[in-house]
Amino acid sequence: MDWFDWLSLFAGLGLIGYLLDREIYFYEGVHLGPRLQAWLYDRWSKKYDEGKRESQLRDAEMLAGPLLKLLEKTPEPFILDFATGTGRLSYALTGQPGFNGHIIALDLSQGMLVRAAEKLSRASTDLDTPATARPAGRVEFLRHRTLPLPFPNAAFDAVCALEVLELFPNMDEALAELSRVLAPGGVLLTSRGTEASGRRAKVKSKLDFGLMLTKHDFETFEIIPWWKFFDRVIAIRNGASEPAGRKRLQDVLQCSTCGQIQWERSVGAMKCLNCGNVLSVTGEGIVLN
Numbered sequence: 208m209d210w211f212d213w214l215s216l217f218a219g220l221g222l223i224g225y226l227l228d229r230e231i232y233f234y235e236g237v238h239l240g241p242r243l244q245a246w247l248y249d250r251w252s253k254k255y256d257e258g259k260r261e262s263q264l265r266d267a268e269m270l271a272g273p274l275l276k277l278l279e280k281t282p283e284p285f286i287l288d289f290a291t292g293t294g295r296l297s298y299a300l301t302g303q304p305g306f307n308g309h310i311i312a313l314d315l316s317q318g319m320l321v322r323a324a325e326k327l328s329r330a331s332t333d334l335d336t337p338a339t340a341r342p343a344g345r346v347e348f349l350r351h352r353t354l355p356l357p358f359p360n361a362a363f364d365a366v367c368a369l370e371v372l373e374l375f376p377n378m379d380e381a382l383a384e385l386s387r388v389l390a391p392g393g394v395l396l397t398s399r400g401t402e403a404s405g406r407r408a409k410v411k412s413k414l415d416f417g418l419m420l421t422k423h424d425f426e427t428f429e430i431i432p433w434w435k436f437f438d439r440v441i442a443i444r445n446g447a448s449e450p451a452g453r454k455r456l457q458d459v460l461q462c463s464t465c466g467q468i469q470w471e472r473s474v475g476a477m478k479c480l481n482c483g484n485v486l487s488v489t490g491e492g493i494v495l496n
């Protein structure tokens with residue numbers, strides 16, 4: 208190889224390194240496909256809470272409290288915690304006095320869900336946790352890797368999607384799905400990546416974010432500062448409907464093979480009674496879709 212070949216090789220390796228760095232640290236692997244993305248998150252899951260401690264300090268005050276206030280008239284809200292990660296929102300919600308709802312905590316990464324399940328299980332057995340704030344039985348975990356979401360229209364009273372919209376190659380497609388599974392009059396709790404977040408290509412101004420919400424059938428919304436990298440967004444879906452009420456995962460999960468919702472649950476598995484499709488359930492209670 209002459210000097211030009213060596214130079215090209217180093218330039219090429221440098222470029223690949225730069226692109227990988229951008230992809231992994233700025234875009235969290237979103238362009239690598241769901242399996243690789245899940246693998247990256249699995250690796251990150253053990254350190255995730257450590258890195259995010261500061262941003263999680265006000266979860267009760269900024270997230271759980273305001274959400275439950277908006278759901279005041281829904282005694283047993285059925286909530287989707289989309290891209291739950293290590294379960295920060297489920298943890299904050301179940302810790303609220305008087306929370307009487309049920310949460311489906313969904314993520315593409317099994318590693319993240321394991322952390323979430325461990326955290327919630329610790330809170331349930333911690334003797335300092337008041338009996339009314341124990342998460343056990345209030346949260347079900349679902350690993351699901353892609354859009355569309357496996358739920359019927361208008362299935363949930365509230366849908367939460369924190370620090371995740373910017374990770375989608377097409378934010379509109381994600382928001383359309385979240386709107387579809389939210390009941391008319393239901394609450395969306397989400398976030399807008401700020402200009403300081405570093406994902407410049409993905410940052411939408413408050414005005415554009417608001418327009419995007421309007422386009423996806425949300426009428427009232429509020430975008431306020433939350434922490435350095437994200438604003439908090441609360442939006443209400445147009446219209447009104449009866450609360451989804453007391454439901455469980457098996458009441459809303461559409462079978463990926465036949466589309467029906469007809470499950471038989473046993474330890475370690477969920478079986479579709481219509482087509483026989485079987486989903487494994489891990490020891491931590493995570494349903495693998």
Ligand SMILES: C[S@@+](CC[C@H](N)C(=O)[O-])C[C@H]1O[C@@H](n2cnc3c(N)ncnc32)[C@H](O)[C@@H]1O
Nearest residue numbers: 248290291292295314315316319352369370371
């Ligand atoms: C930055 S974390 C946010 C986690 C959590 N919502 C929070 O605020 O701490 C992003 C999460 O989104 C999940 N995620 C990314 N794309 C997803 C998708 N298409 N479906 C489900 N989860 C996804 C990742 O696995 C990760 O747990």
Ligand SMILES: [Zn+2]
Nearest residue numbers: 462465479482
């Ligand atoms: Zn089926």
